[in-house]
Amino acid sequence: MSTFDQIYAGLKAVMLMEERFERIDTEMKGLGGDFARLAASHAELAQRVAGIEGFLKAATRTPYGDTPKLEG
8 A cells, every 4th residue: 555545545434433433523512402401301201299298198188187087
């Protein structure tokens, strides 16, 4: 292999690596947006679950506080 061929092969490898790094950079930026949306969705679901828990707690309360009911 001549020196020119070696230089050409080296430059070609560098350009391919740069293209791959650019693609990875784009994908990483996309993942950042995905994580932001996931965090927002998680916060919304946590609020909804807290609301449901509050509703259930209020619905199961006795008129005289949290006294246990007698069975039987």
